[in-house]
Amino acid sequence: MQQPALNVGAVTITSEPQRARELADFYRRLLGWPIVDVGPKGGWVQLRPPEGETGPTINIEEDVAHSRPVWPSQHGRQTATMHLDIGVDDLEAAVAWAIEAGASQAEHQPQQHVRVMLDPHGHPFCLC
Incomplete structure (x- = not known):
């Protein structure tokens, strides 16, 4: 079968x-994307x-x-089954921006050039 x-x-x-x-x-605040x-x-x-972006x-x-x-993740607790990876030019500035938008930085940070952030409902997303 052809895909x-x-x-x-x-x-x-x-x-x-x-x-x-x-x-x-x-x-909307974090990404600057409109609610449509x-x-x-x-x-x-x-x-x-936004218009012009894909x-x-x-x-x-x-x-x-x-x-x-x-x-x-912890056994017996709800885990995040997917998360967003958001590319950034300046990691430090992006972390500050995300916090200003309402995110928090996760305690556990497994990679040096990636920051795991949590949205206000606890969903992790990565700034990288």
Whole structure:
């Protein structure tokens, strides 16, 4: 069978019920991406790269059974099954910017030139 064309169109991040817009606002501040769609009752929010930039959209979706992930992973606790890697030109400035936007720096930092950050809902993302 020949492989069909496959393109990653979106990355979806879950949030606690009633908090999708809050998490979307964090990523809007962090990335400078506009919020382009909000689902019924605000349970789903979509951000898109600004005009002229490419990349997948980021969807924030409420999940009634959402549990805050822990980093690094711990047996018996909710783990982050995926995370964003965000390329930066200046790691120190990017960390400061992320903190100003509402992120925190994770205690565990496994690589010298990467910073593991946590969004306000505990999802890890890497600045590299």
